[in-house]
Amino acid sequence: MxxxxxxxxxxxxxxxxxxxxxxxxxxxxxxxxxxxxxxGGDCLNTGCVPSKALLAAGHKAHHTAQAAFGVAGHDPAPDFAAAKDHLRAVFDRIAPIDxxxxxxxxxxxxxxxxxxxxxxxxxxxxxxxxxxxxxxxxxxxxPFVPDIPGLSTVAYHTNETIFDLRDRPEHLIIIGGGPIGLEMAQAHRRLGSAVTVIEGARALGRDDPEAVALVLAQLRAEGITIIEDAAVTSVAGQDGAMTVQTAAGASITGTHLLVAVGRxxxxxxxxxxxxxxxxxxxxxxxxxxxxxxxxxxxxxxxxxxxxxxxxxxxxxxxxxxxxxxxGLRARARTDHIPRATYTDPELAQVGLTEAEARKAHGARLSVVRADFAHNDRAIATGQAHGFAKVMVVRGRPVGATIIGPQAGELIQIWALAMASRLKMSAIAGMIAPYPTLGEINKRVAGAYFAPRLFESRWVKRVVRIVQRLR
CATH class of the missing domain: 3.50.50.60 (FAD/NAD(P)-binding domain)
Incomplete structure (x- = not known):
């Protein structure tokens, strides 16, 4: 040696x-x-990269099938194996960097x-x-694999193996309603699989319930069965025919099983x-x-x-x-770390959720929001669903939630604001190009100042005095 x-x-x-x-x-x-x-680790090989590539394939299939703006949709007849070829092409392009x-x-x-x-x-x-x-x-x-009776005897998948499938699952059962479980649910459903998600508590339990409700409503509208508060008690069967039992007595039968309950x-x-x-x-x-x-x-x-x-x-x-x-000192922060779930609609968060902020800051907290229903770009592109919500204490954001189109991109300005400890005035003073989805961030910042400007007796009094003098 x-x-x-x-x-x-x-x-x-x-x-x-x-x-x-x-x-x-x-x-x-x-x-x-x-x-x-x-x-390259998990992200390149079995995580972020292949999952987002598969989601992109599902997104393409879904929107090809939709009729909109006077353009007829048509059956895209998704080719599951070709979608997996897309994953390989994405990997081959990125892998040399790592x-x-x-x-x-x-x-x-x-x-x-x-x-x-x-x-x-x-x-x-x-x-x-x-x-x-x-x-x-x-x-x-x-992947964390829970000690569920019978699980060790069936051919289950985790994120480390699910992307190797070349044949489309007829009915994919997913244990776990977190970001990985719901992303894979939507991707496979849009590529032609029946999908059932079983979650022991609340799906996307870390996130804002109001925002989560919009995600779950969309997934259910696409035909995904989501069962919450359902602890799995046993798994049985064989490849192509397996059954999952829950504590409530429900029995779900499918062809493939994905375990996505954490890491x-x-x-x-x-x-x-x-x-x-x-x-x-x-x-x-x-x-x-x-x-x-x-x-x-x-x-x-x-x-x-x-x-x-x-x-x-x-x-x-x-x-x-x-x-x-x-030899310099360094101290890690966590308050400015964003996260995103890449379902459609996307859900992004940085800092505290509204519930967390209310618990931490009480009466000092202000919560302001803007809806995509009032964003001209979202209206023009048929994406006017969702909202941006920002939690503010003494003029500074302590958290932001965005649910809607490109939420993972839009949350970044709030991550910057929190990392740099900017005030809401910095975002309100930003000039956003029109029409863009990004205007929603300026609008929500403006919503913080609107009551102080438009509902203040002192502001109105000053304006009247100035008008008399000029």
Whole structure:
């Protein structure tokens, strides 16, 4: 076994690890990157990229079938295998950015093997003992599979296998009504499958109930069966014919089963005890600077058990480069992190929901909103459904919810406002091109000031005085 010394050793070549490796090596650090699986991690291979590509195929099929604006719709006859070819084409275009060849070209030493700590300052991988000034654990997460009687005896799918299907499921049963479950439900329904979603609590339970209701109404209108407050008690059957039982006595039979009830951090066999790194089943413990109990080791991304988003992984990667490369202090924030569910309509959130804001701020809170029904671009394009809602305390947004067309794009201005601690006046003063969906953000900001301008006796008194004097 040979010895290798480096400045930074990164474990995991997903979004978090790749961002650290690329940033550090281009700023002059020696970097070793270790990955036992596929380069690019979950997001590229089995998560964000294939799911959004499949949603795009379903979106195309759905809107081809709709009659609108004097144009007749027609049966698109979705070709499920061709849709999967689209996923492969998207992957082939993006994969080179995350490839081993690219990172070796940047100067990173890439080792394709499993890593295991053997001491607080050393790990082994690929027949080498690696010591580093700093280690970064970025091993991500994997689907959580609940202990449901009978589940281990049937051929169920998770996000790691569902995209490999070439034949369209006749009836897809999905256990889990979170973002992954509902996105896959709509994509498969629009591509011709019957779909039933079973959720043990409330679908999209983290999000604003008013916004969630619009999502669920659309999915149900498209023929998706969504069963809430239904704990699954058992699964039985075989590939092509399986049955899911719920605590309420319901029996749902379908051809395929997707389990989408969450994810768990991956750090099995990493030797964390030998590295003196504190952890629990929920994830690796880190401080505000994302440093573990071993000051030589950082942990970022899904493995910490926090928000499981690619953009969070990228944010945390950039954050820890400051102390590792420049000795500067860094402290992670979570209040400005946006999230989006890419159903149609899209649902996006940053900061606190209305319920969370009312609990945190009480009478100090103002809630303002604008509806897409009054947005000229949304009206012109037949998308005038949904709203933008912003929670405001002392003139600054503390949260924003958008449900409607391109919500994931529109939420970004509120993420900027919260990251930069801007006031509502900054958004109200923005000039948006007309007609655009983005005008809804300016309108909702204006709604915050409208009562102060149009309902104030003092404003009206000043105006009358000025008019007499001029």
């Amino acid at each position: 040979s010895d290798l010394k480096t400045d930074i050793c990164v474990i995991g070549a997903g979004a978090a690890g790749l961002s650290v490796a690329a940033g550090a090596v281009q700023m002059g650090a020696r970097v070793v990157l270790i990955e036992a699986g596929e380069m 490839s081993q060849e690219r990172f070796e070209g940047l100067g990173v030493t890439v080792i394709r093997a499993r890593a295991r700590f053997v001491a607080p300052d050393m790990l082994e991988a690929g027949g080498q003992r690696i010591t580093a000034r700093r280690f970064v654990i970025a091993t991500g997460s994997q 768990r951090p991956v750090f099995d066999d990493l030797g964390l005890d030998q590295a003196a790194v504190a952890h629990s089943p929920k994830g690796i413990s880190v401080d505000a600077g994302l440093r573990t109990s071993n000051p030589r080791i950082y942990a970022i991304g899904d493995v910490t058990g926090g928000a499981q988003f690619t953009h969070v992984a990228g944010y945390q990667a950039g954050l820890i480069l400051r102390p590792m490369l420049f």
